[in-house]
Amino acid sequence: MDIRVQKDAFGIGAETDTFAARNKTSGAICTFIGQMRDFRGADKQTGEAIATMELDAYPGMADKQLLDLATEAKSRWPLDDIAIIHRYGPLKPAEAIVFVATASAHRGDAFAACEFLMDWLKTKAPFWKKETGPSGSSWVAALESDDDRAKRWEKT
Amino acid sequence: MDIRVQKDAFGIGAETDTFAARNKTSGAICTFIGQMRDFRGADKQTGEAIATMELDAYPGMADKQLLDLATEAKSRWPLDDIAIIHRYGPLKPAEAIVFVATASAHRGDAFAACEFLMDWLKTKAPFWKKETGPSGSSWVAALESDDDRAKRWEKT
Amino acid sequence: MALNILYFAWVREKIGRGDETVTPPATVETVAQLIDWLAGQSPKHSEAFKNRAQIRVAVDQTHSAHAAKIAGAKEVAFFPPVTGG
Amino acid sequence: MALNILYFAWVREKIGRGDETVTPPATVETVAQLIDWLAGQSPKHSEAFKNRAQIRVAVDQTHSAHAAKIAGAKEVAFFPPVTGG
Secondary structure, three states, X not given: OEEEEEOOOOOHHHHHHHHHHHOOOOOEEEEEEEEXXXXXXXXXXXXXXXXXXXXXXXXXXXXXXXXXXXXXXXXXXXXXXXXXXXXXXXXXXXXXXXXXXXXXXXXXXXXXXXHHHHHHHHHHOXXXXXXXXXXXXXXXXXXXXXXXXXXXXXXX | OEEEEEOOOOOHHHHHHHHHHHOXXXXXXXXXXXXXXXXXXXXXXXXXXXXXXXXXXXXXXXXXXXXXXXXXXXXXXXXXXXXXXXXXXXXXXXXXXXXXXXXXXXXXXXHHHHHHHHHHHHHHOOEXXXXXXXXXXXXXXXXXXXHHHHHOOXXX | OOEEEEEOHHHHHHHOOOEEEEOOOOOOOEHHHHXXXXXXXXXXXXXXXXXXXXXXXXXXXXEEOOOOEOXXXXXXXXXXXXXXX | OOXXXXXXXXXXXXXXXXXXXXXXXXOOOEHHHHHHHHHOOOHHHXXXXXXXXXXXXXXXXXXXXXXXXOOOOOEEEEEOOOOOO
């Protein structure tokens, strides 16, 4: 497993190649990349332009939380490997914020684990986005839809 | 959209970077990579080693079918972009057979469309795998589980 | 009417060729009837089409049922269930 | 007992600092009681903790409920709902 919380930008192509090279015998690899959007809110047409973002983090807990999420995913699906990279600090539009990769013998497990990791990461990993645009800076509000998506994976 | 059926090997990192660069304002990118396994069947422990694979294709129909699948995905989810690359001809273990990428404002749509494309591709795209190992060559049998996965996406 | 026939994977291997142009009689109106007619063309054809349930069909590059009509078709392809991806 | 308190995002901005070490009285046994006690420390603390429902908590780097006990804890962090990813 490769879990990283880092300030430096990373290349998603390079990380994908590294992950695949480490998992040559896995038939299925699924990756997710969250990119910084250049507009506020959910609608590209009406949202104000965003110039920069500051990603606040709780570093010690972030590492621990991402490792816990990866361990949980491994206990739920037969996975060969997991990578999670999450940025913090200042970001520019179109930069990758998060990269999640899963490797498995079967695509269903790779897809499910990757989506699970993103959904739980969104509601559990201690990061906070602050966007700056022409009208000033503001903290991004958490989405109820993210809570709903995360709940789908709760065990009953 | 970028739909390619090609004999040449491709780099999954380079394709990922190209796709992301083309979709800078999409918040969510999901990719799937199917790699050639180096063993027969579903079980790495018991499956015979595979030295090479030959991927037979129906070229004209393959292009058309992948384009139809991408068009169907675009009609079902709000997607910014889709890429599908599928190899044919001789392959070596660990080489990428298929690359599917989806870009969307929202991760749920990117994940769903990417998995849909893979599930339908598996049962509709005209490709056939022939594996060669120590005990000879044989055509890979279609999996009933692939049919079941594809059926999940049928509209009722 | 001349019809272009394509074979893929083990169907091609059993028949020993990847394509042929045939002119079936006018009584051959469906894919199933075309299979029956082709199966009578040679022992290899007969062997390749022995288990009809394993044969998938595309009429003019579109997946089709065995019951589909072939009137006006230019290209009919026969192959086993696909295994790409 | 000395307790390391951390603040993140707008909680930090409202309080004006990212961390502080406090020694609450022994009667403070839960996260909720710690919030009440901290809110009384200054007008900024009071403002930051005004809407309790918006405050999330981690005790020793583990997400915890407001009802959680803090006995033995070394580090308690307060922050809004997370928005990473």
